[in-house]
Amino acid sequence: MQPVDHQNQDSKNESSIFASIVLSTIIIGVLVFLAIVAVKYIKPKSYFKQIFGGKTYETTPASKDLPVLREAKETIQLSKIVGLRDMLQKHEFDGLNAALEKYQHLFEQDQTDEYKVYDAYHAFYLTDPLYEESLIKWINRFPDKYQPYLALAHYYCAKGWESRGYKFSKETSKQQFEGMQFNFFRAEENIKIALEINPDLMVGYD
Known part of the structure; x- marks a missing residue:
C-alpha cells in the first residue's frame, strides 16, 4: 500500500480553488462589460418598445415641497x-x-x-x-x-x-x-x- 502524499493533494486543491476564483472573476467582468455596452449603445427601453410595442411613459419627479411629513398633533391628556x-x-x-x-x-x-x-x-x-x-x-x-x-x-x-x-x-x-x-x-x-x-x-x- 502506497503512502498518501498529503502535501501534493493540498497543492492540487489550492490550484483548483484559485482557478475557480480566476474563472469567476473573468465571467463577472465580461457580464459587467456587456451590461455597460447594452445600456450605452443598445438603449434597452427603445429596444423593448420595438419588440413588444406599447407606450413608454416618463416619470415626473416629485416636488420637494410636498407636505409628506408633518409633526404629530398632540392629543388630550x-x-x-x-x-x-x-x-x-x-x-x-x-x-x-x-x-x-x-x-x-x-x-x-x-x-x-x-x-x-x-x-x-x-x-x-x-x-x-x-x-x-x-x-x-x-x-x-x-x-x-x-x-x-x-x-x-x-x-x-x-x-x-x-x-x-x-x-x-x-x-x-x-x-x-x-x-x-x-x-x-x-x-x-x-x-x-x-x-x-x-x-x-x-x-x-x-
Whole structure:
C-alpha cells in the first residue's frame, strides 16, 4: 500500500480553488462589460418598445415641497379623559356637551387635529352598567344633541367585545357571538342618530 502524499493533494486543491476564483472573476467582468455596452449603445427601453410595442411613459419627479411629513398633533391628556368620565358620573351633561363640542370644532377647523375628538369619545369605551344608566339619562336630558348618542355607541361597542371575549372563534360560544352582535347593533343605532343630527362627525364613520 502506497503512502498518501498529503502535501501534493493540498497543492492540487489550492490550484483548483484559485482557478475557480480566476474563472469567476473573468465571467463577472465580461457580464459587467456587456451590461455597460447594452445600456450605452443598445438603449434597452427603445429596444423593448420595438419588440413588444406599447407606450413608454416618463416619470415626473416629485416636488420637494410636498407636505409628506408633518409633526404629530398632540392629543388630550389622560386627566381630561378622567374628567369626562367624572362629569358623566356626576350627571354634568351640559359640561360634557360643551367639552365634546369643543373637540369636534377643533377637528372641523383642522382635519389633522383628529386625535383629540377620537380620544375624547374613547373615554366612554366602558363596560360598567352604571355608566350605561348615566348615558341614557344624558340622552333623555338632551335628545337633540349628538354627543350622548355617540358616547353611548362607544359604550355598546365595548360591551360587544366584552360579550364576545378574546379567545379564538372555536373557543367562543354561540351565546357570546349573539351578545356581541346585539351590542354592536345598538351601537350602530346610536351612531345613525348622531349622524342624522350632525353628519360631519368623523368619529361616527370610524
